[in-house]
Amino acid sequence: MGKERSKSKFVGLRVSEEQSQVLSRLQQNSNLSKSGILLRGLELLSEYYSLGLDQPPLNLELRNLEAEAMRHAQALRQIRKRGEAIGQMVQELSNVDKIIDKHQANKSTLIQILLDIQAQNHWLPKPALTWVSERLGVSWSEIYHIATFYKAFSLTPRGRHTVQACLGTACQVRGAPRLLEKVMDVLKIKPGETDHDQRFTLTTVNCLGCCALGPVIVVDGEYYSKSTVKELERIAAACE
Amino acid sequence: MRRLKSATDLERVRQEILAKRDPNKPCVTICSGTGCHAYGSEKVYAAFVKEIQGNGLQEKVDIRRTGCHGFCERGTLVVIFPEETCYLNVRPEDILEIVSTTLIQKKVVDRLLYVDGNGKKVVHEGEIPFYKHQSRIVFGNNRLIDPKRIEDYIAVGGYTALAKALLEMTPEQVLNEVIRANLRGRGGGGFPTGIKWETTRNAPGEIKYVIVNADEGDPGAYMDRSLLEGNPHSVLEGLIIGAYAIGSHEGFVYVRQEYPLAVENLNIALEQARERGLLGTDILSSGFSFDVEVHRGAGAFVSGESSALMAAIEGRVGEPRPKYIRTAVSGIWERPSNLNNVETWATVPLIINRGSEWFTGIGTERSKGTKIFSLVGKVKNTGLVEVPMGMTLREVIYDIGSGIPNGKRFKAVQTGGPSGGCIPESFLDLPVDFDKLTKAGSMMGSGGMIVMDEDTCMVDVARYFIDFLSQESCGKCVPCREGLRQMLKILNNICTGKGKEGDIELLEELSEVMRDASLCALGTTAPNPVLSTIKYFRDEYEAHIKERRCPAKLCRELITYYILPDKCQGCTVCVRNCPTGAISGGKSLIHVIDQEKCSKCGACFEVCPPIFNAVVKLSGEPVPASVPSGIKVTHKR
Numbered sequence: 001m002g003k004e005r006s007k008s009k010f011v012g013l014r015v016s017e018e019q020s021q022v023l024s025r026l027q028q029n030s031n032l033s034k035s036g037i038l039l040r041g042l043e044l045l046s047e048y049y050s051l052g053l054d055q056p057p058l059n060l061e062l063r064n065l066e067a068e069a070m071r072h073a074q075a076l077r078q079i080r081k082r083g084e085a086i087g088q089m090v091q092e093l094s095n096v097d098k099i100i101d102k103h104q105a106n107k108s109t110l111i112q113i114l115l116d117i118q119a120q121n122h123w124l125p126k127p128a129l130t131w132v133s134e135r136l137g138v139s140w141s142e143i144y145h146i147a148t149f150y151k152a153f154s155l156t157p158r159g160r161h162t163v164q165a166c167l168g169t170a171c172q173v174r175g176a177p178r179l180l181e182k183v184m185d186v187l188k189i190k191p192g193e194t195d196h197d198q199r200f201t202l203t204t205v206n207c208l209g210c211c212a213l214g215p216v217i218v219v220d221g222e223y224y225s226k227s228t229v230k231e232l233e234r235i236a237a238a239c240e
Numbered sequence: 241m242r243r244l245k246s247a248t249d250l251e252r253v254r255q256e257i258l259a260k261r262d263p264n265k266p267c268v269t270i271c272s273g274t275g276c277h278a279y280g281s282e283k284v285y286a287a288f289v290k291e292i293q294g295n296g297l298q299e300k301v302d303i304r305r306t307g308c309h310g311f312c313e314r315g316t317l318v319v320i321f322p323e324e325t326c327y328l329n330v331r332p333e334d335i336l337e338i339v340s341t342t343l344i345q346k347k348v349v350d351r352l353l354y355v356d357g358n359g360k361k362v363v364h365e366g367e368i369p370f371y372k373h374q375s376r377i378v379f380g381n382n383r384l385i386d387p388k389r390i391e392d393y394i395a396v397g398g399y400t401a402l403a404k405a406l407l408e409m410t411p412e413q414v415l416n417e418v419i420r421a422n423l424r425g426r427g428g429g430g431f432p433t434g435i436k437w438e439t440t441r442n443a444p445g446e447i448k449y450v451i452v453n454a455d456e457g458d459p460g461a462y463m464d465r466s467l468l469e470g471n472p473h474s475v476l477e478g479l480i481i482g483a484y485a486i487g488s489h490e491g492f493v494y495v496r497q498e499y500p501l502a503v504e505n506l507n508i509a510l511e512q513a514r515e516r517g518l519l520g521t522d523i524l525s526s527g528f529s530f531d532v533e534v535h536r537g538a539g540a541f542v543s544g545e546s547s548a549l550m551a552a553i554e555g556r557v558g559e560p561r562p563k564y565i566r567t568a569v570s571g572i573w574e575r576p577s578n579l580n581n582v583e584t585w586a587t588v589p590l591i592i593n594r595g596s597e598w599f600t601g602i603g604t605e606r607s608k609g610t611k612i613f614s615l616v617g618k619v620k621n622t623g624l625v626e627v628p629m630g631m632t633l634r635e636v637i638y639d640i641g642s643g644i645p646n647g648k649r650f651k652a653v654q655t656g657g658p659s660g661g662c663i664p665e666s667f668l669d670l671p672v673d674f675d676k677l678t679k680a681g682s683m684m685g686s687g688g689m690i691v692m693d694e695d696t697c698m699v700d701v702a703r704y705f706i707d708f709l710s711q712e713s714c715g716k717c718v719p720c721r722e723g724l725r726q727m728l729k730i731l732n733n734i735c736t737g738k739g740k741e742g743d744i745e746l747l748e749e750l751s752e753v754m755r756d757a758s759l760c761a762l763g764t765t766a767p768n769p770v771l772s773t774i775k776y777f778r779d780e781y782e783a784h785i786k787e788r789r790c791p792a793k794l795c796r797e798l799i800t801y802y803i804l805p806d807k808c809q810g811c812t813v814c815v816r817n818c819p820t821g822a823i824s825g826g827k828s829l830i831h832v833i834d835q836e837k838c839s840k841c842g843a844c845f846e847v848c849p850p851i852f853n854a855v856v857k858l859s860g861e862p863v864p865a866s867v868p869s870g871i872k873v874t875h876k877r
Contacts, residue, residue, distance in 0.1 A: 142557075169654065
């Protein structure tokens with residue numbers, strides 16, 4: 001194999017010599033490791049998503065790597081507390097590492113690992129997924145397939161308080177749609193959404209197993225039965 | 241903790257546990273199942289602990305948090321042994337009185353007792369009609385056991401079936417006993433369990449797996465959850481017996497992550513069983529080894545399907561595959577894998593202990609034993625009920641469930657979850673078993689039983705299930721993915737008054753294709769809610785389409801709210817609650833709804849005091865011309 005075709009590998013991405021040089025250049029500018037640039041960049045991208053800014057979808061194809069890395073570096077320069085941000089990310093990644101270790105980095109536990117990450121962060125941050133992909137040797141597409149297939153996973157940050165509205169059959173026949181409407185009115189968000197100051201995330205579930213209370217909503221683990229608009233407003237106000 | 245090495249060892253430990261217990265010592269059991277938990281059972285428990293300690297009774301009274309008792313309607317449930325005094329709707333503020341009256345003075349707190357239709361008070365749990373008509377053979381131990389303590393399970397005779405199977409029977413004998421018992425899968429299809437076991441047992445390959453399916457996804461069904469949360473050892477015992485009969489040494493429990501308490505209690509149970517030598521290597525010194533791993537499902541209805549579930553256990557996306565070769569022969573990692581539902585596994589120890597003859601003595605000709613149903617919806621006594629197969633729907637809904645609340649009329653009962661169908665009033669005397677339900681166009685499914693009254697729109701029910709299924713379809717096969725999408729479109733049209741002639745026929749045609757061509761049971765059974773409602777409630781579909789009328793007055797686009805001028809008392813409560821400001825009229829003036837502004841949210845209908853009943857819903861009839869504003873109420877009540 002010729003020298004120019006050799007590839008170095010980090011964070012699960014194969015990059016060519018030329019692209020590696022680009023990254024080295026960026027590295028000098030930002031005082032970050034090469035993987036740090038990419039990971040931080042990816043994290044930023046995912047944050048942009050969550051803010052709803054119109055960013056093009058994440059494209060990890062090699063030919064886009066340079067432009068992408070440049071853009072990330074650009075964004076990086078604008079971060080003021082850079083050291084802190086990096087430290088935080090390293091912490092996050094080491095948490096993910098622990099989870100992966102707990103499951104012996106076994107490919108068949110991928111869903112279990114993602115569940116643990118979700119439980120820890122209340123969402124699946126992109127750097128964490130990159131790390132999982134790297135350590136388990138599972139492709140991005142497979143992780144994305146799983147992360148978007150199952151309802152338990154969220155690729156955007158969730159609010160500090162979760163509101164679940166039960167739409168199980170028993171609640172449905174007892175007027176759950178009407179209750180959900182009231183909740184949407186009070187929180188000003190739709191199911192699956194998080195409000196702008198990340199206070200609430202509203203989700204719907206199919207049966208919580210407490211059909212006697214239906215229609216029911218759960219706010220941070222507390223159950224509320226047949227709530228009126230006034231009660232909902234009070235419940236919402238009690239959440240910081 | 242001591243490892244148990246034989247059946248005598250087990251019996252000795254059981255006797256030791258019992259000897260430590262004084263049968264006359266009062267024991268307060270607090271239901272901590274999901275329903276009661278939602279009512280605040282933890283606070284009730286804390287109040288009991290505080291009050292009992294405050295009175296210096298901690299040595300004289302036991303407190304136990306148990307799994308679900310089933311009577312969820314009246315939670316939090318508290319039963320005080322040995323008298324079995326049953327208190328309902330217990331709140332933390334009642335505890336002071338219970339402790340001083342019942343535990344100290346040995347008297348009954350009247351106001352917390354069950355009152356039957358004739359005003360008679362019922363003291364004992366077993367005499368409450370809700371419980372009296374049930375046969376709680378699988379579910380009954382829940383109320384006696386703290387699920388976090390293996391001693392409680394051993395005390396009620398737990399693991400004796402395992403000892404009997406491992407030490408006195410050959411795997412073939414165990415298998416034949418289950419085949420003779422004609423136990424059918426409680427998860428939905430009703431496939432004979434013994435035959436399934438035999439297939440896996442005879443399938444080629446050294447390594448075989450046994451799996452518990454606890455991916456209970458049917459909305460409105462929660463019996464598997466209550467069993468796993470309330471009595472995890474019974475499921476585990478059944479699983480080990482099954483593994484022995486099949487020749488498997490590795491098992492999985494696939495449980496939804498939405499059931500965190502089930503996961504927790506199950507993990508505790510596994511740990512305790514391992515410590516006792518009831519799980520792991522050389523169980524009860526029989527030479528048989530077996531262990532279990534817990535897999536949490538991440539929330540996908542289709543993952544309850546066998547091949548999808550097994551893909552998920554392998555760490556892949558839980559999508560079904562074509563099953564030319566059954567999973568019993570080629571499942572997890574292409575090895576023979578036997579999958580059964582939670583309730584099925586929990587029934588196995590009973591069959592081994594009491595014999596297949598006892599089991600076949602319960603139920604109907606082709607459906608043996610009991611089944612747990614979650615009786616929910618528009619029914620007075622919501623809860624989990626266990627009845628022998630063959631009991632009629634009427635007995636379940638009226639004798640156990642006490643009928644429909646608020647004096648409304650029964651319309652239909654939906655069984656079998658999204659794969660099932662709606663059964664009308666004319667079938668109320670139908671004996672409930674696998675085959676009778678299928679014949680009526682529904683199915684047993686996992687045992688959800690959702691009661692509907694006259695206010696339920698059957699087209700909306702069909703739309704609800706198709707909406708659920710279209711979200712849950714994995715999208716792998718076209719008939720299911722596109723069929724559901726088109727069905728949902730048509731049903732949405734019908735419910736919003738945009739239905740066309742021929743829509744019903746089109747739904748039927750789509751159903752046929754989905755039934756024939758879908759990859760897995762999600763798709764092939766998906767048309768059931770539509771077909772059964774068309775079959776029994778075609779007139780409702782026609783009213784929606786032809787007359788733009790919703791007979792149940794539920795579909796928003798087809799109804800109008802109207803204030804009856806001769807009933808309105810001008811109290812302004814609806815005016816104040818209207819979110820769009822559509823209602824005019826001040827104090828003592830007749831209120832009028834501006835139909836242009838009305839968003840049909842129904843707030844006025846909900847808040848109008850029942851003694852006035854002035855707000856009505858109209859559907860399919862012209863709205864009377866509104867009275868001019870400013871007219872005074874003349875006929876004050």
